[in-house]
Each structure stands twice: as structure tokens, then as C-alpha cells.
Amino acid sequence: MELKIAGLVNDSIVDGPGMRFTVFVQGCPHHCRGCHNPQTWTFEGGRTESTQEIFEEIIKNPLLDGVTFSGGEPFCQCAALTELADMILGYEGFKMNVMAYTGYTFEYLMENANAENGYLELLKRLDYLVDGEFEMDKKSYELKFMGSSNQRFIDVKKSLAAGEVILAHDPWDNIEIKLL
Numbered sequence: 001m002e003l004k005i006a007g008l009v010n011d012s013i014v015d016g017p018g019m020r021f022t023v024f025v026q027g028c029p030h031h032c033r034g035c036h037n038p039q040t041w042t043f044e045g046g047r048t049e050s051t052q053e054i055f056e057e058i059i060k061n062p063l064l065d066g067v068t069f070s071g072g073e074p075f076c077q078c079a080a081l082t083e084l085a086d087m088i089l090g091y092e093g094f095k096m097n098v099m100a101y102t103g104y105t106f107e108y109l110m111e112n113a114n115a116e117n118g119y120l121e122l123l124k125r126l127d128y129l130v131d132g133e134f135e136m137d138k139k140s141y142e143l144k145f146m147g148s149s150n151q152r153f154i155d156v157k158k159s160l161a162a163g164e165v166i167l168a169h170d171p172w173d174n175i176e177i178k179l180l
């Protein structure tokens, strides 16, 4: 399947726990004031790569702890990212977790999920989700992996099982991921 991307980073330590491969997708409908990546807003820009090509790039780096879908808005390309997540989670060479950023809230995605948009299928593949738009007046440099204090670092598996948001704990120090 084809994915519209803005770029790829193969050794990020700022897009989630550990060392991560980050896929920046192209296209975002949120247009948050103060967004760091406004070049990813247009759905016309970026470039197209297949999920297979991206997966082959990912598995070149055995030091990775996981893969992050960032943007842009990953939930505008759920079908391709679900396919890519399945490749990552099924890979037997080394274990990786999967995380996404979204400008939607977890509650919005759950309430609006349907077969056409594929929100739930992508959520089911995720270990972590950072949700909510970037809010300039809540911007903070103290937050770990988040830009503004309205955003939440969510344990998706636990949240889906509980039917409500459960915040994630840092896998290394076992504290709730909020502050640096």
C-alpha cells in the first residue's frame, strides 16, 4: 500500500521512549497555531513510498525500540499505517513497539471510528498514543515527548480494554509519562 510521507528519521530519541524510527506523514487538517511542521499540512505535498519500502528501511536498524507515526496527521492514512504496523509487529528479527501522534483526542477517535476511516484498526496496533492538538498557550518545554500540557501520553492497549484513557508509564523508570 502507498503512504504519503513528509520524511523519515531512523534514529530519533525525541519521538517516544528509546530509539525510534519516525515516519512523518504528509497532510494534516488541524492547522494548530505554532505547529512545528506546517510544511506537512498540505495533502498535495510530500512524496509517496510503499509500506514495504519503509518497512525495509526500518529493519536495517536493529537498535530500534520502536516506530513512531507522526505528522502530519497519521489518522488520515489509517489503512496504510495499519498495514505498516502489522509488518513491524510481525517482524521476528527484533521486537519493536508502535506509537502515534494525533491531533484528534482518543475520545474523538473512539466515537467516530468506522470501517471507512479505519481509526479503530490503527488504534488496536498501537502501544502508545500522544493525543490532542498542539495548543500554543499550553506549550511547555518540561513535557516528555509532548508539546503542550493538554496532550496525553496514552497506554492504548490498557485504554481500549478499559474503555477510557489510561496514561502510559515510562518503560524504563515506570513513572507516568508527563514531565521530563
Ligand code: SF4
Pocket (backbone or CB within 6 Å): 028, 029, 030, 031, 032, 035, 036, 037, 038, 040, 071, 072, 073, 102, 103, 133, 134
Ligand atoms: S496536529 Fe500536529 S502536525 Fe497537525 S497542525 Fe497540529 S501540531 Fe501540526
